[in-house]
Amino acid sequence: MANPFDILRRPILPIAPDPIFAQRLRARLERLMKGTTMDTDLAADATIAARHGDVDYVSLWVPDATKAADFFSAVLGWSFEPGSDRRQVEGLSIRHGFWGGQEHNTLFLCFAVSDVNAAAARVEAAGGTASPPDEQPYGLLSDCVDDQGMRFALHQSLGVVGRSAGPANGARHGDISYLTLEVQDSGRFRRFFGDVLGWRFQPGRVEDGWGVEDVVPMTGLQGGHDRATCVPMYRVDDIIAAVARVRAAGGTATDPSSESYGLMSECQDDQGTRFYLGQH
């Protein structure tokens, strides 16, 4: 008696996938094989890729990038990707760079999107500006400005879009655990990023303070500031030691205070870049 289940058997027959999908995957594979500086990120893409709306790259914008790289590597123990000229930090949950020649110290944010052309169109429709998406080794990138003058970027990675959330408060010492967005008009900001990224907001505990729902890393927003600044919180294993290192490196740090999420210190580097340390 023949096994009735044998009818299910299907040999492996080739099927051509969507040609654009095929082309992108091939390009990604080539870059991986040829070993560009971004290849660790491309490999990581498949496992913990940023979801649409998450931050997938940050850069500390400062007057002197070399000085900042020295300061933060001393304080947080960061090391740098080979060949990046001490501009790309290695081993963090979200890729982190440095960019010099800036007069306003802030953390520049790049957001992952599933379709950068559609997202760029939404930026323009919402009153911002977006550069035509440009092909980079790590995907398509559009440089943008929001409707209140804050610069940011949109990134569509090749191939896989993230399905599950990465760690919301970082995973290890040196990772970003929280982002504070200080903006001018929080209502305009919420409308703009609600449109562009689909962000949803819930009221926070402070005056004109808002939390962004379900975003990695965890992000809070506050209105009423003169100009937009993004202030990162870096997680540390031992905040007392980290505070000492900030001060030894020529920066300033408040004595650690106890918050609901752990111990916190408000800091500045030796160029006036504001940041927080958090021991969770």
Add this chain to the structure above:
Amino acid sequence: MTDAGAELLELFDRALPQVYGYLLTRCGVVGVAEDLTAETFLAAADAVARDDPPEVNIPWVVGVARHKLVDHWRRRSREERLLETLQSEQAVPEDPWDAQLDGLRARQTLARLGPHHRMALTLRYVDDLPVADVAASLDRTLHATEALLVRARAAFRHVYLESCDG
């Protein structure tokens, strides 16, 4: 670029439709097939970068794809675990099943099963792997795999016969 890396790139144009074809016919959804195809080649690229790379050929890449498929159904089955438990409470009719099945209805039935059962029957009957190879793919003992196949066949039979009424 390593030798194994160059081989993988050369193989890509021929291997891609095989991998995609394998995954699409087993999971049935274009988006999932694309995701798993990308994961397969990235995992292959990772494997060839190691000190002791495997032999790079199409059956090997399809093997990687099969692993990614199993991982995918494992994730899905964790999500559907409660439903799994309820389904397994049904009375298990004994093997053997003396019947000739309609091909289309059989494939539709397979697609309707819980991911755990779908995974086991796909490896055993769609891919035509010996039970020992199914066990290896699922990383389970032979005994546990045979027990899973018995329950999977019973679930299949139940759903297939249900679809014949009315």
